[in-house]
Amino acid sequence: xxxxxxxxxxxxxxxxxxxxxxxxxxxxxxxxxxxxxxxxxxxxxxxxxxxxxxxxxxxxxxxxxxxxxxxxxxxxxxxxxxxxxxxxxxxxxxxxxxxxxxxxxxxxxxxxxxxxxxxxxxxxxxxxxxxxxxxxxxxxxxxxxxxxxxxxxxxxxxxxxxxxxxxxx
Numbered sequence: 287x288x289x290x291x292x293x294x295x296x297x298x299x300x301x302x303x304x305x306x307x308x309x310x311x312x313x314x315x316x317x318x319x320x321x322x323x324x325x326x327x328x329x330x331x332x333x334x335x336x337x338x339x340x341x342x343x344x345x346x347x348x349x350x351x352x353x354x355x356x357x358x359x360x361x362x363x364x365x366x367x368x369x370x371x372x373x374x375x376x377x378x379x380x381x382x383x384x385x386x387x388x389x390x391x392x393x394x395x396x397x398x399x400x401x402x403x404x405x406x407x408x409x410x411x412x413x414x415x416x417x418x419x420x421x422x423x424x425x426x427x428x429x430x431x432x433x434x435x436x437x438x439x440x441x442x443x444x445x446x447x448x449x450x451x452x453x454x455x
Contacts, residue, residue: 296343297350306335309351312417313358319401320362330365334358345426351417352427356409359401399449403442410435411442 297305310331317330334357344350400411409428413419414435419427421435428435 297338297341299339302335302339305338305350309354310335312351313354316355316358316412317362319397320359321365326365327362330358330361333361337361345429348419348423348427351419352409352413352424355413355417356405359405359409396446396450399446400442402449403445407438407442407445410438411446414439 317327425432
């Protein structure tokens with residue numbers, strides 16, 4: 287899929303298609319959760335992969351995945367900030383744009399809360415719980431220690447617990 291260049295992994299034009307096939311759904315889910323609009327989410331997917339084509343090297347394949355997650359989040363947030371996205375979406379459009387495996391109401395609320403966490407916590411929690419990455423994989427992808435991953439997960443869980451308790455009142 288990608289080429290090794292010493293200690294680095296190079297993204298070639300030939301490998302972009304395979305990376306797109308592997309990660310486009312993940313990028314779309316991240317974007318859709320933030321922008322709440324299917325067309326805007328598709329634009330974020332395209333923008334993310336265009337940006338990937340401009341990148342030359344990554345430390346490993348896990349770094350590519352982490353980079354895609356962060357880039358998709360940032361691009362989606364930029365779309366929301368630019369006010370291109372309608373602030374209210376009709377219910378039928380939301381239902382039409384659900385994932386292949388629709389989330390239950392509770393799962394959707396939790397994902398919304400996760401996506402509102404500060405960036406460092408959000409990325410770590412999302413990678414751990416939604417992309418099933420191990421602490422070691424996350425640490426390597428983000429260039430941090432495993433201890434930092436566990437600390438961010440702990441802070442993220444604590445913040446989510448506080449948010450959930452506040453929402454229940």
